[in-house]
Amino acid sequence: MGDIGENTGFDLVVTNGIVVTASEVLSLGIEIGIKDGQISCLGTSLTRSPHTHIIDAKGGIVTPGGVDSHVHFAQDNSPTGDNFTTGSRSAIAGGTTTVLAFASQLKTEESVLPCIQNYHTRAKDLSYCDYSFHLILTNPTPKIMSEEMPLLIKQGITSVKLYMTYEPMKLGDSQLLDVLMAARALGFTTMVHAENSDIISLITNRLEAKNHTTPYFHAISRPQIAENEATYRIISLAELTDTPILIVHMSSEIAMKHVRKAQTRMLPIHAETCPQYLFLLSERLKGTEQDDFAGAKCVCSPPLRHDPNDLEAMWRGVANGTFSTFSSDHAPSTYDHAGGKKLGVKDGVMRYRNIPNGVPGVETRLPLLFSFAGSKPDSRLGLPRFVQITSSDPAKLYGLEGVKGNIAPGYDADLVIWYPDNHFPGTGLQIEQRNLHHAVDYTPYEGMRVRNWPRITVLRGEVKWDRENGGLKGTAKDGQFIKRSLGRIVVGRTGGEARGMMEGERGFWS
Ligand SMILES: *[C@@H]1O[C@H](CO)[C@@H](O)[C@H](O)[C@H]1NC(C)=O
Numbered sequence: 406m407g408d409i410g411e412n413t414g415f416d417l418v419v420t421n422g423i424v425v426t427a428s429e430v431l432s433l434g435i436e437i438g439i440k441d442g443q444i445s446c447l448g449t450s451l452t453r454s455p456h457t458h459i460i461d462a463k464g465g466i467v468t469p470g471g472v473d474s475h476v477h478f479a480q481d482n483s484p485t486g487d488n489f490t491t492g493s494r495s496a497i498a499g500g501t502t503t504v505l506a507f508a509s510q511l512k513t514e515e516s517v518l519p520c521i522q523n524y525h526t527r528a529k530d531l532s533y534c535d536y537s538f539h540l541i542l543t544n545p546t547p548k549i550m551s552e553e554m555p556l557l558i559k560q561g562i563t564s565v566k567l568y569m570t571y572e573p574m575k576l577g578d579s580q581l582l583d584v585l586m587a588a589r590a591l592g593f594t595t596m597v598h599a600e601n602s603d604i605i606s607l608i609t610n611r612l613e614a615k616n617h618t619t620p621y622f623h624a625i626s627r628p629q630i631a632e633n634e635a636t637y638r639i640i641s642l643a644e645l646t647d648t649p650i651l652i653v654h655m656s657s658e659i660a661m662k663h664v665r666k667a668q669t670r671m672l673p674i675h676a677e678t679c680p681q682y683l684f685l686l687s688e689r690l691k692g693t694e695q696d697d698f699a700g701a702k703c704v705c706s707p708p709l710r711h712d713p714n715d716l717e718a719m720w721r722g723v724a725n726g727t728f729s730t731f732s733s734d735h736a737p738s739t740y741d742h743a744g745g746k747k748l749g750v751k752d753g754v755m756r757y758r759n760i761p762n763g764v765p766g767v768e769t770r771l772p773l774l775f776s777f778a779g780s781k782p783d784s785r786l787g788l789p790r791f792v793q794i795t796s797s798d799p800a801k802l803y804g805l806e807g808v809k810g811n812i813a814p815g816y817d818a819d820l821v822i823w824y825p826d827n828h829f830p831g832t833g834l835q836i837e838q839r840n841l842h843h844a845v846d847y848t849p850y851e852g853m854r855v856r857n858w859p860r861i862t863v864l865r866g867e868v869k870w871d872r873e874n875g876g877l878k879g880t881a882k883d884g885q886f887i888k889r890s891l892g893r894i895v896v897g898r899t900g901g902e903a904r905g906m907m908e909g910e911r912g913f914w915s
């Protein structure tokens with residue numbers, strides 16, 4: 406290939422790596438020239454000046470920095486978990502250079518502006534990596550939708566998350582429809598937690614009456630059918646209103662099939678899954694011999710599923726394009742803390758309904774998936790697909806295209822340099838809590854082995870993680886708030902009729 410971009414005056418050149426983008430694996434020998442924090446050139450034998458810094462990738466793969474589009478940091482309902490500093494530190498050490506965290510509106514709040522301001526305060530000069538917020542809408546009043554959302558979009562906050570379950574946050578169908586109609590008009594991206602709230606309440610109450618309240622029953626209380634029903638319902642509402650959506654953290658094949666069918670009909674229905682739904686089963690919710698409450702560590706919603714076939718189905722969805730994003734849903738709560746997971750034990754009685762939901766995973770997300778990417782005998786997905794689902798598609802969906810998620814001239818120079826294949830011989834590298842950088846006191850992946858780990862993480866042209874030379878290089882002042890544009894659809898298209906509608910029929914009411 407000839408040089409792409411301007412071959413001169415680099416601050417940094419990354420040499421001797423195999424560069425992977427969302428569409429291709431470039432040959433060894435293509436160098437990346439970086440200037441002023443951005444990628445300015447890809448080519449062979451890039452021109453060095455006396456002040457050019459060189460990183461030798463040693464034959465390892467180089468991917469764009471991870472974009473984790475679903476993390477919870479500094480949330481009021483998770484007071485013992487990570488704040489922006491500890492969470493973003495963990496992100497950088499695991500190759501993630503941009504996180505999209507949540508700012509949550511309280512149901513009692515009539516304006517979302519103070520809440521966004523509040524989250525800016527929680528993150529500004531306190532993050533190791535770049536960040537933005539999705540707004541969790543729990544009270545989508547007409548005023549918020551018509552006056553405040555346009556303002557937020559101007560400020561670079563271009564996505565919202567809606568809950569169909571959880572008492573303090575859930576929206577009814579009419580509220581979901583209101584938000585979808587606003588999204589249709591304004592173009593923001595709508596994420597949805599899809600589980601049927603009443604199914605879960607019914608089962609939970611009946612389990613309680615029978616004293617089935619240990620952590621394991623969390624998985625019994627939220628069966629796949631709850632996810633199935635809500636997924637089908639939100640797809641129907643999106644089809645009716647002709648609005649793109651993204652269904653977050655999907656965990657079951659029956660629900661995923663609705664997504665796939667909708668995509669086959671070219672509806673703009675996106676879906677996300679997470680590491681826990683590829684690697685962990687509900688048996689993990691049973692305690693251990695030493696600690697009968699230990700299953701609380703794996704309480705997350707949707708819950709871990711029962712059967713290895715459930716994991717297999719999610720892997721297929723990751724490989725075959727049904728999922729557009731693979732994010733951590735890092736939702737940390739300290740285990741051994743009265744305000745953390747231990748909220749679920751009182752006077753010796755375990756009550757899963759009081760256990761804060763979520764598992765930590767912002768640091769392990771990329772290494773876990775990367776272990777199964779490439780052309781090893783047991784690989785599940787190609788390297789470009791790995792880049793697409795962990796970085797470039799989340800960037801496109803959430804309005805960061807042209808800035809994050811690719812290795813091409815003009816993009817921020819956010820890179821992960823991996824070790825060469827077989828650097829860790831045998832069964833690879835063991836994940837251990839003591840090596841992680843979050844503020845949580847456990848990892849659900851303890852003892853699991855991965856084939857590789859980010860050797861170097863580069864944020865806007867500067868090395869912020871160097872595993873062999875002291876680890877963290879950056880500071881909590883490095884991360885910047887990234888103003889996002891409107892996201893773009895990566896699956897399907899808008900403009901179609903809903904099934905059974907005549908051409909133009911929607912025009913009578915929309
Ligand atoms: C974030 O958490 C860490 C460890 O729990 C703590 O030391 C630090 O002060 C916290 N930062 C802020 C801004 O609260």
Ligand SMILES: *[C@@H]1O[C@H](CO)[C@@H](O)[C@H](O)[C@H]1NC(C)=O
Pocket residue numbers: 614615616
């Ligand atoms: C549940 O536990 C309570 C308190 O230990 C006990 O009084 C009650 O009989 C139990 N109920 C059932 C259905 O076992």
Ligand SMILES: *[C@@H]1O[C@H](CO)[C@@H](O)[C@H](O)[C@H]1NC(C)=O
Pocket residue numbers: 658661662665718719721722725727
């Ligand atoms: C992708 O995999 C899922 C899960 O097995 C399946 O339901 C879907 O039909 C597959 N799609 C394609 C296009 O192969």
